[in-house]
Amino acid sequence: MRSKRTFRSFWLILGAIFLLCLPGFIWRPHQEAHVRANYRSMFAPVFLVPGSSATQNRFNALVKELNKESGTKHSLLRVEVMTDGTLKYSGTVRQDDMRPYIVVGFENRHDGTENIENQAKWFGIAFRALQKTYGFNHFSAMGHSNGGLVLTLFMEDELAATHVHADRLLTIASPFNLEEQNPTVNTPLFNRLRANRKHLPKQLVVYSIAGSKTYTGDGIVPFDSVNRGKYIFQKQVKSFTQMTVTGANANHANLPENQQIVSLIQQYLL
Template identity: 70%
Template sequence: MTHAIKRGFIVVLGLLVLLSLPGFLWRPQQRSEVRSHYQTLMAPVFLVPGSSATQNRFNALVKELNRETPATHSLLRVEVKTTGQLVYTGRIQPGDTRPFIVVGFQNHHDGAQNILKQAKWFALAFNALQKTYKFNHFSAMGHSNGGLVLTLFMENSLDQRAVRANRLMTIATPFNLEEDDATVDTPLFKMLEAGRQRLPRQLVVYSIAGSKTFTGDGIVPFDSVNRGKYLFQDQVKGFTQITVTGANANHADLPENQQIVALIRQDLLS
């Protein structure tokens, strides 16, 4: 009897050793495994203004977003000069895991060529910030052409092995520029469409359209915003289109529109 019981004890100890073996064998891979699923505490939210707007474009929006939230998030503004030099204003508070980073451009003019340049400049700023703050995931919001800058960046310049894009919100972004004729594809749209397969697979995208008249928000034609679906649908994890009407639904007022502020809170920051 005693003998049998002692044997049971030994068997369980032996079982413990046996079950531990895979752990010992796996341990050399552990570090790379942990690293590959590691998410930094910090995940900044990038805000990119549209053409003719500077890095100060979103000051009021950030103030509004910081109202009613328990912890206020800091605001860092970066201006990329045409030479590629970066000028910082504001700062990221230590311990802030969701800071807002606004990236503006010295050359903030409209036009396909300028937008392509801005996307390159954005990548420059992004890489510098990523090196400084060592985040490995982020979200982004672009107003108007800012959404084009972000989409181009994600297609062409984002190193998806190092950094993961969580969510993207575009507000009144003209994926077919200001082209009124729905049958005409602009060269920029063709370029975006050709690169759509390089978009991050796990990205969740929200595209918001303002509707002042039945055809657009006064500046951007609705059809041009609507073209986002040809880029994101079936390419990213989720794509949601939202149309906002009512007061402050014209193009320039959209970022301060209360409905859109609520959408940013709900879909981008939650």
């Protein structure tokens, strides 16, 4: 009698295991679609793209500062894309670091519409190579000056084909209308960015920061040019926020080291 009861418990628990496994068996054919739609890799790098004439070492100080402020040390990988599309790496991604910083710089780092468009293509080459290496499927990005344009171009033209999700984009003093002083003139690059805005990822959260040294700009980029971000992002992405930073270090080149911007990066990008 007693042994019968004992084995009843055993069979009951085996039955329970089988019963709980059933939903899994039934769901299995949908698994792949579910994984493709919902999976987010733990590994999610933060791409940093410097502005024209700055190298991939541009953000060394910024990353140091960010690591100091946040208390967690993230690794820093620097990639330089050569004009022939080959990649040069320096620095490493630590094995257990899920949110490393990856700075992408370019051998040809000159200003100008054609160069910026080329840089966006080179960024795409680096992005695909890194994605292949690390297998991430989402990321955030920050671009200083023309770096913001490079990232925006990349997101409009190439991102969809990579099947990678963009979480957040932060542009610092990015001149969406280049250095055009006259607010009534549209540069060809601006027209292009605006025409392709429908290709921007719908779930993207965008922050655009402007530096204000004078009342019209940060000394190099006119305020109006940064302000034009709204014509590109507004109503296209999940949310678009514009911010203006003034005070010490508010001129164009110093913005990435500006303490207010460091805390904004901390707060909104990481």
